[in-house]
Amino acid sequence: MTLSGAAVLPRDPLGIWCGRVLIGAAVLAPPIGYLWPLGFAALLSLVGLLCLPAARIDDRDRPVAILLFAALIWAAVSTTWSPYQPSNLEHTSILKLAFELPLYWSAISAARRADPALRARALHIMAWGCALFGLILLEEAATRGAIYKTLHVLYQPIRADLAESNIGHATFVLGLIWPLAACGAPPRWRPWLALTMVLGAGAAAHAFEADAPVIGLVLAPLAALAVWRWPNVAPKIMAALVAALYLLVALIVWAVRRFLNYGAIEDHLPKTDSLRMGYWSHAIDWIHIHPVRGWGLDASRMFGPGIILHPHNIPLQIWLELGAVGAVAAAAFWGLVLWRLSRSAPSLAAAATAASATVYLLFGVNFGVWQEWWLALGSMVVMLGVMNMPADEADPSARQASTSTPILE
Incomplete structure (x- = not known):
């Protein structure tokens, strides 16, 4: 007792x-x-x-x-x-x-x-x-x-x-x-x-x-609020959007470069953001050569000076190094993980996890995936x-x- x-x-x-x-x-x-x-x-x-x-x-x-x-x-x-x-x-x-x-x-x-x-x-x-x-x-x-x-x-x-x-x-x-x-x-x-x-x-x-x-501190409460307010639907929408981003990121960058003035956008951004756009442009050119298999793990390190270390965009880095095979795996992974946050009733833990996951995805434009x-x-x-x-x-x-x-x- x-x-x-x-x-x-x-x-x-x-x-x-x-x-x-x-x-x-x-x-x-x-x-x-x-x-x-x-x-x-x-x-x-x-x-x-x-x-x-x-x-x-x-x-x-x-x-x-x-x-x-x-x-x-x-x-x-x-x-x-x-x-x-x-x-x-x-x-x-x-x-x-x-x-x-x-x-x-x-x-x-x-x-x-x-x-x-x-x-x-x-x-x-x-x-x-x-x-x-x-x-x-x-x-x-x-x-x-x-x-x-x-x-x-x-x-x-x-x-x-x-x-x-x-x-x-x-x-x-x-x-x-x-x-x-x-x-x-x-x-x-x-x-x-x-x-x-x-x-x-x-x-x-x-x-x-x-x-x-700073941007993450704004996005995190918004993501948490969405998952709290719509506990069943919001995580599923997030899962679909993130999966689509991983699958279509190269096409999105290509479309911006094809239909908009890519160089003018670069010139009007702060230096760090302008450099990232330059890396992304070089990345989609290399992805076009080996779109299915990719260039291999850590290949991003070999594409300087157009790309320094990695493209500073995790979905693009996966496409560049592991090709469509890796991109599909990454899209499926994020889709499954975020889908599992779906609940029948509001959950503080699910809302907080969705907030941190959203910030993690945002920070992917700063760090290398590996x-x-x-x-x-x-x-x-x-x-x-x-x-x-x-x-x-x-x-x-x-x-x-x-x-x-x-x-x-």
Whole structure:
């Protein structure tokens, strides 16, 4: 018997272990996002490694798992004709992807299996940590990065312009995860913590000229509101639109170039956006040569100076490197993931997940699709979405095994 007289329920050791690992991840995520966003790859890999016994694929997951595995095989095959041949293992994307897929999947499975009380505690820690992250970004915006620059003086001096650029990159992290971080807060604190995150990310993004997070702070509430207002239809419409975008992106760029004054549009945009349009124009020219098979994994690196590293457009990069085969797989993946957010009644977790997913898609015009820290952040969005699910939406097998003793308040 517990102190309250309730019967002691069987404990689930694996669920408790996963919950404790998630608490550790929640403690580390905000400082990593602020000081070292690239570290998310290490964080998610560690969570996945520690929770490998919790990894499982159930009936609901099977279509997505098959798609991801098939895409991994296709990416591996494409390396045989890719003009880019890595000089060492550190730059071998296919090797990284082969480890990331099971490890990040394991991290998401851990979110399902975790003890409910410990999972709730991890969400509360994440919410308060991200609110503190937002307060620090507010201060950085007001002082041009005084805290960040001071911390770097202690262990590695950094130029002022690079420090400010790094703070701008940190706003991408908070700008992505704040809906799900706020969703996991105690209800009475939820709006205030969310406001702190939004104000901090917005102020720092504006101060350090990170345009995408500012736009994301507008799109995220709109996406959340749509999914809350129309819980059944809105996710399905999003799924169809995103799938269509992945399938038609090259045609869209071609049509703009064919029927509008593409050069004039480039000239009237800020330099960074103008450069992206240049990359996109070069990309569709190369896609036209190998539209079905693509040029191979990481081939984007070999098309300079017209394309630097990647096209700064994830759907175009997939078309360029993996061709129509990869584009269809990506479209199907996003369609399935977003479709699964459909509910018969409003769900705060589904609305927050849709908001973060929308921002993730928006930020795809800044990063390369194979960057491990960016894939890790995408996996964290899924992980936080699962953690925010109500108990009746949890993994059925996990519910049967995970009936732990409530933590005494």
